[in-house]
Amino acid sequence: MLKGIRLSVPSDERMLETVQVFVESVGMAGGVLPDELTSLSIAVMELVRNGMKHGNRMNPAKPLTVTVDVLPGRVSFQIEDTGSWQPDRDLGHRPGEGNELLDDRGRGILIARNLAKWVEFDLTPEGKTRATLIWPLT
Amino acid sequence: MKISEENKGTAKVIRLSGKVISGPDLMEVKTAFESAVNNDFRRILVDLGSVSWMDSSGLGVLVSGHTTVSRAGGRMVILNATKKIHELFIITKLITVFDTFNDETEALAALEG
Numbered sequence A: 001m002l003k004g005i006r007l008s009v010p011s012d013e014r015m016l017e018t019v020q021v022f023v024e025s026v027g028m029a030g031g032v033l034p035d036e037l038t039s040l041s042i043a044v045m046e047l048v049r050n051g052m053k054h055g056n057r058m059n060p061a062k063p064l065t066v067t068v069d070v071l072p073g074r075v076s077f078q079i080e081d082t083g084s085w086q087p088d089r090d091l092g093h094r095p096g097e098g099n100e101l102l103d104d105r106g107r108g109i110l111i112a113r114n115l116a117k118w119v120e121f122d123l124t125p126e127g128k129t130r131a132t133l134i135w136p137l138t
Numbered sequence B: 001m002k003i004s005e006e007n008k009g010t011a012k013v014i015r016l017s018g019k020v021i022s023g024p025d026l027m028e029v030k031t032a033f034e035s036a037v038n039n040d041f042r043r044i045l046v047d048l049g050s051v052s053w054m055d056s057s058g059l060g061v062l063v064s065g066h067t068t069v070s071r072a073g074g075r076m077v078i079l080n081a082t083k084k085i086h087e088l089f090i091i092t093k094l095i096t097v098f099d100t101f102n103d104e105t106e107a108l109a110a111l112e113g
Helices: A013-030 A034-055 A098-102 A108-116 B023-037 B056-071 B083-091 B104-112
Strands: A005-010 A063-072 A074-080 A118-123 A129-135 B003-010 B011-020 B043-054 B074-081 B100-103
Touching: A005 A013, A005 B023, A013 A034, A013 A063, A013 A074, A013 B083, A034 A063, A034 A074, A034 A108, A034 A129, A034 B043, A034 B056, A034 B083, A074 B074, A108 A118, A108 A129, A108 B056, A108 B083, B011 B023, B011 B104, B023 B056, B043 B056, B043 B083, B043 B104, B074 B104, B100 B104
Parallel strands: B011 B043, B043 B074, B074 B100
Antiparallel strands: A005 A063, A063 A074, A074 A129, A118 A129, B003 B011
8 A cells, every 4th residue: 555645836837747757657556547637636636636735825935745555445635735614615606507697707626526536625623624525446 | 738729621630649637738738728728720630549647627618628629610520539438528517518528429420511
């Protein structure tokens, strides 16, 4: 088992490609099927970008950390920012419904939840926002 | 991400390639839609055949383009959406907004219709 693999980056959109390479590399090493890697990285990246934007306000001095654990039958990704926001409350609108279908933002969590099937948000013991994404291994 | 444009009769074809993701590049796409409308193009075809990766911000720019073109009385259609991008359209229900085609001639004919 691979546990506690960690990448910490400044909250800067230019770091997104670095995170993508990390996610796909660790996913491949953990046994995610090659044709699932793109969906996995899209899902994780949506959560990473949300953390940078809403948790860290795109402040490069504030790190965004991704921790990966390869467990029996699944790979777990934990994305932690330095904010104390609650995604389900703070991003309450639901694009894809009614008049919001044509909103040009706010689809990140919807996409992550649909691609990954399991995405949860909670606060760390220090009160910081943490997203957990579980990717099943088939 | 790369963007190229081509005029096909009265239609403007906007071809995107690479990663259409969050970042300054997306402004270029938004500008392409606005510029097309400002230059009196009302039929816009967006070719996504060479897009390797798209995130919610990329989708947002397509929605913004659709809105820009529609408000000007025009129509925008999507060409060659890959399987992954099509999946994103379904997840976000944008499949009910975008008309998608896999054949350019057919797409251009739809724009004429």
